[in-house]
Amino acid sequence: MLVNTLLVADRGDEPHLKDHLRLITEPPPPLPDAATCRVAVIGLGYVGLPLVLGFAKASRAIGLDISKSKIEELRRGIDFTGEVNGEELRVADADFTTDTYALREADVVIVCVPTPVNSHNRPDYGPLLAASRTIGQHLKRGCVVVFESTVDPGTTEERCLPVIEQVSGLKEGVDFYLGYSPERINPGDPTRKLADIKKIVAGSTPAVTDFLEGLYSRVVNAGLFKATSIRVAEAAKILENTQRDVNIALMNQMMALFDKMGIRSTDVIAAAGSKWNFHHYRPGLVGGHCIAVDPYFLVDAGRRHGLAMELVAAARAVNEQTPHYLVEKLEEQFGARRNGLQGARILVLGRSFKEDCPDTRNSKCFPMMDAMWNRGAEVFNFDPVAFDDHFEGGRGTKIIDDPFAHGPYDAVIVTLTHTVFRHQFDAATLVSLAGKHAPLIDMRGSFDSPEVRDWFRYWRP
Known part of the structure; x- marks a missing residue:
């Protein structure tokens, strides 16, 4: 009798009864x-x-x-x-x-x-x-x-x-x-x-x-x-990326503070790293489609549950500000020799969001280059690894295929060190790119050498 009743109901408009009927007459598939x-x-x-x-x-x-x-x-x-x-x-x-x-x-x-x-x-x-x-x-x-x-x-x-x-x-x-x-x-x-x-x-x-x-x-x-x-698995992944974002934000904030104190953050990290339980993170531009994005999902989730997620939000703010800190650092390196960045020809090496990766999504090189262009600089970018399949910024930047053809430059910024950069550039080639005492910001410290230090006004975190 029950089955007959459900069969009649199945011809009507009760979808929940249809589901009930399928449970009775048809077992779940293997x-x-x-x-x-x-x-x-x-x-x-x-x-x-x-x-x-x-x-x-x-x-x-x-x-x-x-x-x-x-x-x-x-x-x-x-x-x-x-x-x-x-x-x-x-x-x-x-x-x-x-x-x-x-x-x-x-x-x-x-x-x-x-x-x-x-x-x-x-x-x-x-x-x-x-x-x-x-x-x-x-x-x-x-x-x-x-x-x-x-x-x-x-x-x-x-x-x-x-x-x-x-x-x-x-x-x-x-x-x-x-x-x-x-x-x-x-x-x-x-x-x-x-x-x-x-x-x-x-x-x-x-x-x-x-x-x-x-x-x-x-x-x-x-x-x-x-x-x-499933919820635990979702939370685990977003925690992985948020932890990395928070730790890099700490290093970026220390970079700014230690620089004001006249000490180099990477020297401090190397010293602190001599202890077995120190976790090695370094300052830098935090971009891409994961670490620079996923923490916002947690901030939004916290908002829905009445939590401010202050630490996560603050870390994101620090890392979003880092490109602008580097622009200010470049102006400081120029000193009183010129009127800020107005008219300066600046070469940026690197455009993708990380080493040896062609992805430019959410790369923080773009807001950095935009900020320099907004201050009157003429910005050139060289990155043979980067693949540009969408617009991320850098509207005033000239994307070039040969950095030597457009020099000399008034300053050079190395945002990351692709393997091809380490093969293509050495002290001699870097020196040929800019005049004596031109600022060189080397975010990875990959080109720190006596020759480079003697020629450039060299700075690394």
Whole structure:
């Protein structure tokens, strides 16, 4: 009698009764085979692309991205991020596509889209929710949906999951399964690739967590850590990046204070580092799409829960101010010889947000160059590693391919030290770029030598 009643209700407009009927008549589908299941990855940047290639070793994988030009490059064996080489792309058993219909073939869908902040430093969930809608449109029963994008705790289950369920008409735990495994890729680091970094996994149930442990063991050699919940896994990743941001902010503030005292912060750090439990961080420009962004998610989460998150917010403010501190330091180096930066020809070496990484997203070189240009300087930038696929600032900066063709300069700033810089520049080449006693700010201290010190008005943190 109960089944007959539900069958009649199923022809009406009571979706909750439909779900109840499916629970009675159709058991939840089994989890896929972790060793051989087909994986689709949404978002083919630093995180998503290595995942696709890793999973493609056991079964044909699917790489989905909204950028047609990126897909065309990948099909030709070109990866602008430099995380994988052309041969790896050419031999990979992977389908690179912009066609979202391909998701219907996937047993597992992994989301690796950006999670930026807007102009008010509030979280922008747009890419994440757009990916959730796309998944909902093509989700098949039994599929496991895994999010890797860095978010504040609760986002996966409270923002993304409802969208997937609404669009698909399916229910998590009944028709499909949910998981979270935060990305830990370190762009530009050849010693720590995907396989070399321990992975956190968490599922909506212990069985899903166990499945994710088996799934990611296909691509990770460093081991898996099973978090107690999806929210714990989300919080762990955002804490990792926030801890680094806070520690670098401390070093940046010490850099300013110690400089006023006539001592070098890196000398102080070296001395303090002689103790076994000192943590080695150094001052610098904190940019990129992770460390300079993720703490704002915590600040926003704190606001929603009635907490000010003063330490996190203060660290962000210090690191955002550092580019302007360097501009003021440059003016100080010029001294009374000229009217501030007005008319000064300044060469900036470095544009990407970190060494040996082409990514320029949220690079703090841009606000630094904007500030110099606003003060009347003529700014030149040289970075053979950087890949500019969007506007980040530097509107008055001249991007050059040959720093020697545009000199001499009145000052030089080295924001970071790509490997190619260490090969291309030595004391003799640096001296040829500028006149005697020109300021040289060397943020990494990579060119500290008697010859450079004798020629330039040299400063390093």
